[in-house]
Amino acid sequence: MVAGGCENSSVGIQTQLRRANTVFRFVALGYPVLLGGLAFDALVRPLWAALLVVVLLGWTWAATEWYRRRGYEPKALYTDLAVTVCAVAASSWALATDTGVPVSVGPWMAGAVLAWAAAWGRRSGAVAGAVVAAAGMVFRGGVHSSTVNETVLLVLTGFAAGHLVRLGVVAEQRMREAAERSATVRERERLARDIHDSVLQVLALVQRRGAEIGGEAAELGRLAGGQEEALRALIRSESYRDPLGGQRDLRSLVGRHAGATVTVAAPATPVPLPAETARQLAAAVASAVDNVREHCPAGTKVWLLVEDDGEAVQVTVRDDGPGMEPGRLAAAAAEGRLGVAQSIEGRIRELGGTTAVVSAPGEGTEVEMRVPRGEGGAGGDARRGR
Structure with missing residues (x-):
């Protein structure tokens, strides 16, 4: 009825x-x-x-x-x-x-x-x-x-x-959903054109001039190049994402970080999550990757691993950087530097998930973020039933 x-x-x-x-x-x-x-x-x-x-x-x-x-x-x-x-x-x-x-x-x-x-x-x-x-x-x-x-x-x-x-x-x-999707796609394409004509051009210029000047400017140019690559991947994934009935494929959000120093490993099948959950988890991952670029030497390798066991989704961010001394995160939080505490742990906690940070001097850092599937469970059930 x-x-x-x-x-x-x-x-x-x-x-x-x-x-x-x-x-x-x-x-x-x-x-x-x-x-x-x-x-x-x-x-x-x-x-x-x-x-x-x-x-x-x-x-x-x-x-x-x-x-x-x-x-x-x-x-x-x-x-x-x-x-x-x-x-x-x-x-x-x-x-x-x-x-x-x-x-x-x-x-x-x-x-x-x-x-x-x-x-x-x-x-x-x-x-x-x-x-x-x-x-x-x-x-x-x-x-x-x-x-x-x-x-x-x-x-x-x-x-x-x-x-x-x-x-x-x-x-x-x-028909209403199709009209809304069409309007959303047109707006994304308009924003993509505007970003391409402004922000991406500036980042490309900073990368090129930094490489020409050398020294610290070269490092700034390298960071600008990384951001340009991530922004281009973001535009592509937002404009041409696969429809998942109001959900998002986490692979496309995390995959935008792939590059010369970042390796992404994800399942071959979609990892659907409720749209807001996927966005918040991807933002936490982006924060972890940014921490590596900010605090580790140039050329530090980063590996992103996406795992889906049906009940929950886990993303692991591991790097081969210098690592951290025990208690460094607690000291940073006490100093008011809340990048990990808020941008990563805070987001995952609000999603009902857990965060584990494992690091030691000279052994790199590993951040594990695990989020329960919640209303996205239907996708996990479908995969388990295959």
């Missing part, structure tokens, strides 16, 4: 069906009016028959206004179905003829069924059709060809209308 809140997420098709149902209900009133007019001389209670038609007209107007103002709220739907059942019962008395066969309100009964199908889907539509058909059997002479035909038509109408609404809801959602 489709949730009652789908009115907001599928306003397009539900609004169109509600308007079509409004027209249908008013037109369908012509059925009992026409048959009643043709059999007017045979009606046992013609005045009551006329009053019933007026009541049905009034309720049709009231129901359509209720739906228009308040949407398909449960109170309106249940009331509409109850009034329809009462109308079926009243018609067996008010529209009775001297032949013993009452005039039916006919297609008008389907109005409430269509409303239920539009609001709550095919199952609810079929149930509403069955309820109205059961009332017809109870008050209009039991099971015979006429009531059986009405039952089949009402149940099928509710089921088919609900199914079409559900298909429309899915189609609208996909």
